[in-house]
Amino acid sequence: MSSFTPNHALLNPKFEGYKLEVISQEDAVTRFGLEYRPTQVANSGRSPLSFKEVQSRITHNHLAMENSSGRCLYIDSEHRVILVDLMNDSHTPSFTVVYELAAPISAPAAAQVHHEYPSAVFLDAGTAFVADGQGALYILALRAEGTAATLGSFELSDSTQTLHPAPTPIPFRIHCVAKTSDTTAVALLSSRFYGDSEASRKSMTSHASEFDVWAARFSVPLPSQNDNLVPLDILWRRRGQDVPIFTGYDNSRKCYLLAGSSVYREVGQPAPPSYEPSPDEMAPIPRLDEKLDVETPQRPPPYSWTQTSDTVTVAFPLPATTPTSSIKVTFSQKTLTVHVRGTFHVEGVPLPHYSAKQLWDGIQTSTSVWTWDREGEHSFGLLTLHLDKQSEDTRWMHVFASAGTPGGEEEVPETLDPSELYLIRESLEKYTEALQSGEDMSGLGLGRGVPALAQGEVDEEVDFSVGRVAFLTWVGEDGGIPVWSSDFGDSACNVLSIDLPGSGPGASMVVKNGIDGTLFTLDEAQTVGSLPTWTHGATFSALAFVLASKRDTRFTYHVSSKAVLAFENGSKDRGGNVYIYRGGRSGQIWAKQSVLKVGDGSAGSLLGVGTFKMAQGQTIVCLCENELVVMHNIF
Template sequence: MSSRSFPHNKAFSNPKFESYKLSRSEFTSTSFAVPGASISQRGVQHGKTPLSVREIQSRIHHDHLAVGYGGWMCWVDETWNIWAMKIGETFEPVFSPVCSLPVPVENDGSQPSEYPSITSVSPTTYLASDGRGRLYPVHVTPSATSLSGTLGPSYELLDPSSRELRPFKVEWVAGDQKILISSAKRTKLDDDKGWSREAGFDIMLVNFDHDDSDEMETDSTSIKELNIMWELHGKDAPIYVSFKSEHFLIGSSEHYSNLHSPSSSSDDTLLGSTDSQPRSEDSQTSFSWTQTSNSITISVPLPQDTPKSHIHISISPKHLTISLNSSSSSMNVFPPLPGFDRRAWWDIVRPDESFWQWEPSEGLLTIELEKTNTQTRWPHLFLPNSTAGVGDMADVEETLSDETRSAIAANLAKFTGPGPSNEELPSELPGGLSSLLRDDMDLDDDEREDGSGEAAGEDGERGGVGKLVKWSFIGGREEKNDVLEATKEEVKVDKLIGAEHVIGSELEWVRTGFRRNDNQGEEILVKYSLDALLFKPPSDFNSPFTHLKTFPALSFVLSSKRETKYILHTPLVDHLSPAKVLAFTSPTTEGAQGDLFIYQEAEGQMTAPSGVFKMGGGEEGALVGVKAVKISGEDVLIGLCEQTIVLLRGVL
């Protein structure tokens, strides 16, 4: 963790903390059937193109429940109907049909679809995406008991070369006519064989010339094209987005760069520093890795004329070092090999049962490792940031077999499309989709204090909770010099140094009034050794994030939760004290019960209250969205399930 971008306030540390204690609380759970069709989105088709692991991750954590104005919440059901709901003073929901989206025409050769979604722009304007590449303004007329609406013209995102529709996801509304979207980017295969399996991700700021007051612009059969203001490319979808003063702060597992001239991006900078600081990085040696329940296999490509006697490998229970002599005629590498200088394993290995072999005919160095903790799936090969300057090497994804990919995609059909429903996902999904199953345990003070001890600094970082996030600061456009692209604009991108494991985001509150809360949803929960730290972003992005709270040992505790769909925390501003973290599990097994685990901040005490409640699963259907609302001074948690609405009172 970069000490300047996410500074840790040790005054919030609680070295005497022992454990979270299950406490009894008076609560009320009420369920109501959703009107119309279910919200499982079985109408979403992926065609013949399989999803990549990162696309699967994004869809698993998608929240179908959108916050509107005046207490309204909205969603799109599996038959493309938009519904609205408001919780009345009697704690019963009022449902209102808004309008219907045109049902997209199926195309097996198309790129995988996103979920249809609805986003509020103003009290009278919403934006609906069909997940296939079309955006519709929705003009709504709110009242105390209904939210009726009509569709405006269709705005399409088209691939510039093929002119085919390009599916996208709305990430942020940056104004009445500006939205930030993300879109998976694939390569069109030859001979009309569809699209490549692996996908990069583009983020785009787009606008649409739509006048909210123009009554003539309410014809949904009218088709226009979204105007791309700027476009950036990366390897993963955004995990965190914040927008202030025409600038975006975007967190993802990879940085974003300008598409057409990657070198035009500014030098990497450190959040909290007003000066750009150049970052020198050695060229990294590429590698791949895969695993079984008992072993790890690493493949490192090297020049074929490398003598075996020039390869030196040191394998210890916690580290790996690969060194090469520099006398080989075809390479200019000095020991140690870049990126492999005493790298810390994500978990412990058995050196006496591990070995390596060199195949000069294939130019491939293979390292076979035996796990100490068998049956444990590693979400990463190395501990993130275990070596300064390694950069992207810390988060190389596991290479998955076709069988594993197919199993994941087939079982994801419960949320994304039709298919078998009686199969189970692998008990541990790759890439950190599912956390480690570990029992909660008491922790010594020196393992928790500041992460500097061996247990906290190495073994303590092994918890599978969270995702390593890198930060891109985006804003201020620069004209391109290329005459052929003179009409295009490039946006300035600062790649911020430092990466953090983001565990969760802020629980979003329903707007009971007609004023937008621009600060809502920006706080994040970050893993710090065994603890979880709550941060809020600066007001101008020129300062570091502010440390608000520490939940002792919580990242370790959360690592024991399997099939976690959402990890959310209650916001500190204008809402609740003490703060709470909510972990929602949503098992993929048909009919299995979902649970809500709640952990309260310790506030300097030796123990802190915790609770567990049923949320979704069974006849209610899987949990697909979570929000909260204040009714008559009482905070109510709202769970949107495939078949029901669940209201939990007395838990917040």
């Protein structure tokens, strides 16, 4: 499985917060009014959109960016393709209508089908792929001036979707296009799968939906052809439960990468079974005067822990009848072993068992000790480990390195008040009594602290919702499963940010790690059969925590390890901001944060963003409903 394990040397447990670095709005931001205005109003079907479709439309980037030439594309409200040149001699963006798409036509047979937003991507500086959102794809040759030449017109249709009396073009969105060889280019598209009529009616009633990802193949160089729509040459097709968050082609491994909230399976495979909660997970509806939360005791964590600048203290509650001879504790510089032998346990309370578990950081084995205190008046005693830190003044985030990770140890919050460390014994006694009597066992007393950065401000429900869970699916060039997949499998992570469009080749993402954001970059393969590996290259400390406070965020992108940018949506009566969080070096307790106004109140909602490089540095382009906003020299 692909590993997203962070490099502890790049984490910064001493981090305290962000300090504002003021950037002059007048010097950094330039606005240009739009003659050809885009819109986020979609001509859709009469049936309601599913949640996944709504989410996809909210995060849809209406701006296509070509990094090397400073050109970008968008489609306006009149279905005209607008080419924007940002690197012309006048240093002022030029706007040219290079193509006009056919206006959408509503037909009774298509009343249940939702049109997509028009979308576009660049193959290179002179070639663009444009999808009209109704099922047609146009390949345009962009000239230095004037309108574009049409290199091809295609449509996507599928006879297996029997919602209509006859196959019709399927509305789709284009995600990316890449040259896979000197003679072949492949575009990745996504569309909603409607299936047969009965299944479609059920999915629309339940707001459930599935989506197809298509790989369409084109010959390079692209020959000119007439304006008649011809069927796309489909290389392969996958199906999942969401529109991809991002897609890409890894030339070094000759594979495609699909990232979404589900795995993208082969079309012939059955859909994964729906999740059925176990009886323990069911939440019954309370009756009048019924207190369900009192009747269901919550098991305390397996241990409690606290720390000072040079020590970590861990307390394990054990049954008081446990003899010392049954306890085995072994220290190494990086691992910890705790074994408790025998049958000296209480029903429902497992004994601790840790075999060479990796600690969060190194310890001094010669001065680390453990003690066993039975205290006869209690039904539980305390096995206490006193671990001397190898690196003083380094704050541990967890006891174990794998805490909180999939398949790792349970995440146990630190007890910041040392006097409450041993209350875990009393809480476990209350828990065992509640198991026997069914009475209330509230008042666990496991400490009331959180990391200093979030003291008094943590909302666990809000913080947990930050980011999007993404499963990574790899697909071979022919649509098959890569040969190394049997030893690899599908991997998942919580993505906080993806690459800002136009920032260059390669794949990277900022993954949630506690309250931090860790930047992982996909390594280039040495051979085609090499396993995908992701390297932790930088950390944006407390990124998840600060993003949780942004409730109007529309896009979150990053530019390598320089910065993460959170763009607000904005509106017609107030402009949105972009919040810029810069990466800091390990050991720094402060990092820089900047804020710039994207909209000025009349720009309208933010619809798309991208970037390209100029001689002066990185330039950010923001497409709003009424303005094009250009930001210079912010990195």
